[in-house]
Every structure is written in structure tokens, then in C-alpha cells.
Amino acid sequence: MVNCMTKINCYPNQTNNAGFGAALAALFCLWFALHDVSAADWTVSSSNSLPLDTSGTSFSVDEMSGVTYLGPAPEIGKHRFLTVQDNGNGVITFDAAFDLDGNLVSAETVGSLSLSVSADFEGIAQVGDSIFLSDENGPGVREFDPTTGALLQTVSIPTLFTSNKRLNLGFEPLAYDAQAARLWTATESALTVDGPVATPTTGSTVRLLELNLSGGIATAGKQFAYEVEPIHGGGSSAQNGLVELVSLPDGTLLGLERSLAATTPAFLSRIYEIDFDSATDVSVAPFDVGLLGQTFTKVGKELLWSGSAGGGFGQNLEGLTVGPRLPSGDWVLLGVVDNGDPISSNTIVSLRASPTTPIAFDLD
Numbered sequence: 001m002v003n004c005m006t007k008i009n010c011y012p013n014q015t016n017n018a019g020f021g022a023a024l025a026a027l028f029c030l031w032f033a034l035h036d037v038s039a040a041d042w043t044v045s046s047s048n049s050l051p052l053d054t055s056g057t058s059f060s061v062d063e064m065s066g067v068t069y070l071g072p073a074p075e076i077g078k079h080r081f082l083t084v085q086d087n088g089n090g091v092i093t094f095d096a097a098f099d100l101d102g103n104l105v106s107a108e109t110v111g112s113l114s115l116s117v118s119a120d121f122e123g124i125a126q127v128g129d130s131i132f133l134s135d136e137n138g139p140g141v142r143e144f145d146p147t148t149g150a151l152l153q154t155v156s157i158p159t160l161f162t163s164n165k166r167l168n169l170g171f172e173p174l175a176y177d178a179q180a181a182r183l184w185t186a187t188e189s190a191l192t193v194d195g196p197v198a199t200p201t202t203g204s205t206v207r208l209l210e211l212n213l214s215g216g217i218a219t220a221g222k223q224f225a226y227e228v229e230p231i232h233g234g235g236s237s238a239q240n241g242l243v244e245l246v247s248l249p250d251g252t253l254l255g256l257e258r259s260l261a262a263t264t265p266a267f268l269s270r271i272y273e274i275d276f277d278s279a280t281d282v283s284v285a286p287f288d289v290g291l292l293g294q295t296f297t298k299v300g301k302e303l304l305w306s307g308s309a310g311g312g313f314g315q316n317l318e319g320l321t322v323g324p325r326l327p328s329g330d331w332v333l334l335g336v337v338d339n340g341d342p343i344s345s346n347t348i349v350s351l352r353a354s355p356t357t358p359i360a361f362d363l364d
Contacts, residue, residue, distance in 0.1 A: 041357060042252060044271050044305035044333065047101065047350035052094060052336075053108035054346065061109060061346055063087045064336040066124035066174060066244070067319040068131065078106075079324050082146065083336050084124040084133055086318075089115040091124070091131075091146070096348060098324065102332045107348040115149040117142065122318070123174025123244065125183060127213065132174060134185050138162065139170030141185060141211065141218065155211060155218045160288060164191040171209075172318075175245035175253065183211040183218060184253060186226065188241035193290030194225075198240040200261070204228040205291055206242050207282065208274075208299065223283035225291060225298040228257055229270065235262025244320045248353060249331065255301065256320050256335075265314030266343060269307060271351075275300035305351065309337060315344040322353070330354040 054061045065086040073080040078095040085092065093111035098104060115121075115133075119142075123134035131146045132155075139161055143153035161170070169189040176183055189197045190204045198204040206228055210221035231240045237260060244256035252273060259268040280287070280296040287294055308314030315337045323332035335349035 041355070042248060042254075042273055042304060043354045043356055044254075045352045045354070046305070046307060047332075047352050048103045049310050049347050049349045050104045050107050052346040052348050053106070055108075057109045057112070059090075059092075059109075059112040061085070061092055063338050063340045064092070064346065065122045065172075065318045065338050066133070067321045067334060067336045068124045068126045068176075069321050069323050069334065070126060072324075073110075080110075081321070081323070081334060082124060082126065082131065083319060084121045086120050086122050086136070086338065087340075089118040089121075089149075091115060091149075094348075096323075096334065098326075098332055098350065100327055102326050102330065102350055102352045104348060104350045113146065113149050115144055116151050117144075120168070122172040123185065124319075125174045125176040127176050127183070132176070132183060132218070134171040134174040136168060136170040136172055136188070137165075139165055139185075139187065141171065141174070141183070143218070153216075153218065156220065158209075158220050158223075158283070158288075160193070160290075161187065161191065161207070161209070164193045164290070166190075166192060166197070169197070169241060172241065172243045173245035173256070175247040177247040177251050177253070179247075179249075179251040181213045182221065183213065184245045184247065185209050185211065186242050186245060186255075188243060189228065189239075191290070193292060195292060198228050198231050200231045200234050200238065203230050204241070205298070208245075221283070222281045223287075224276065224279050225282055225296060226255065226274070226301070227298050229259070231261050232259045232268045233261025233263035238262065243318050246320050246322060246333065248322060249325075250355070254304070254320075254353075256317070258317060260316075265308035265312070267308060267314035267316050269305075269309050269314070269317045270303060271305040271320075272301040273304055275302070309335065309349050310345075310347045313343050315347055316341055317349060323350075326352070328354075329358065 172188040240259035309317035333351040337347035
């Protein structure tokens, strides 16, 4: 059920209608209660994919892992995105154009930036005039100036994460929830004190971490357990993990899982809507030292989309962000593929996110 106090913002750009807005919001909450529906429910459908055009650039584009939307590009009809590479300190700017249904028409690189710190950066999120990036092997989160690449802030992370991480399975996702002024990150797979990695028959319990933003400073908040699905097949390199989080315009959080197995497709991508109702905050005792042997309630999740990015054997879809809003009222979900394996390439993927209950107010 929708939480009307946090999900509905009747007049985000007006200050003189507080009484009327509260009354109208109350009426909508009553309507939702009587009809047992939720304004937070979404569907996701496939659009298309294109290779990223790098022919006009002099810099190398490799291993795109995270992506964030900056807004309309200087060229009319195009939209600007930043993607981070997980092999050093490179951030790439690219522009994309879409048709009225959200299908990609073009995607080409237009610039690059070297950050002042090199790390295994995996996620990226624009927050105001800066960008935050998640580092898989810290694991950590840092803030940078997107113009100069200068380091602005290193976020303090609970020692539970830094002391119990698995190699290359730390903070892969990163999302910014503008409605609540917070970031979300998570471990790709379970911490050693929380459980095993995923197998073809069992999942893996990862931790979602909330980072609250106040006065420009990010501080660790609540934590929640999230169950990653079993791998969709076997093989010596088989794995599955939570590789991205996406905050939709109403604050609903999506999770992107990436599964690799010796089958067809080799890469299977799955997008879930996350439900925090009744979930246990595991940032407090006794859960703050590990989840093994503990009793707790994980977040709920509902499958919205499953498929092979780029078709065929599938490709390694690692980054996902909310893009422009379409004339229909839906939103583009724009993804990037990490080309660090024999079957993946520098591919841009477009999907479409639709609220199952029309959003009555402008949440842009």
C-alpha cells in the first residue's frame, strides 16, 4: 500500500496551497485504500539497443559499469548521460536520442574526464552539481567535481562492509533518490558474515545501505537484507549478483540482477521492484555483526523484466538509470553494457518504465 505522506507531493513547486494540497492528498490516499492499489507499482518493458558510436572520439571507451542522466543535451532532441568505467578513473559523456516510444535512435560519445582518484568504480549518480561514485573493492563511495575530476568527499562506510567484503563483490550499485535526499548502494553478493554467494540452486543475501544527504555530507543510515536470485545455470564462471539500483521518480527503488552461466543466454538480466514494507533494519544489533543464524525480514521484490540485453547470448548489462520522460507519461530506462568479456560490447540499452497507476502529479 502506498505511503501517502512520502509518495505523493501535490504541489512540489508551490508554497501557498499547503492546506488544499494536504486535503487533496488525503482524498487520494482514501481512494488508494478503498481500491487496494499502489501508486508505487511499475512495469518495465524492452525497447531496443544500439552500439555506442565512438568514431568521433580520441579516447578509449571500455568497461562501462554505471550511468547517470544529466538532462537535455545542447543539441536539440538529444539527452546527455555520464558513464563510469570500472578500469581506472575514466568518466565518459555521451548523448542519446529517442523516438516517442523510448527507442534509441542514436548514441555517441562527446567527451571524457579523468578523476583524481583511480579505483574499481562501478556506480555513478548525479546529485546537484556533483557526482557520487561507488567503489567495489573499498568498498566505498566518493563525491567528485564533474568538471575538474577533483575529489570532494569520501563517505564514511560502516566497518562491517569494509571488514567482511568479498573480492570484487562490494559496492556495485548506486542510485540517488531525490524525493528523500538519499543515496542507495549495496553489496553485489553477500558479505562473509551474512551468507554464501549465489549458486544455481540458492540465492545470496546482500545488504542495501542507505546514505542520507544533509548539508552536503553523506552519512550511513539504515540497512536492509535483499535476496539475490539463484544463478540461471551452471559452469565454472557461473555467478549472479545485484549490479545496479535505480530510484524511480516517485522514490520506488528497482534492483538489477546480472546472472552469468554456461547456457543460453549466457548473461541474463532481471529487474525487480523493491518493497521495504515490514523489512528489518539490519544496521542495528544483533544484525550489525552479521546475518548468519539471525531471524529477520528481507525486503520484498517483484520481477518486472527479465531478458538478454542486446539479444542473442546476452551481454553484461551493469548500469541503469532513469532517463527522459516520454509524451505518454512513461520514462526511459537507459542501460550500459560492460564490454570486459568476449561476448559483450560497448552497447547502450533502452527500456521503458510505466507506472501501473497513473501518477497524478508532476514528480519530475
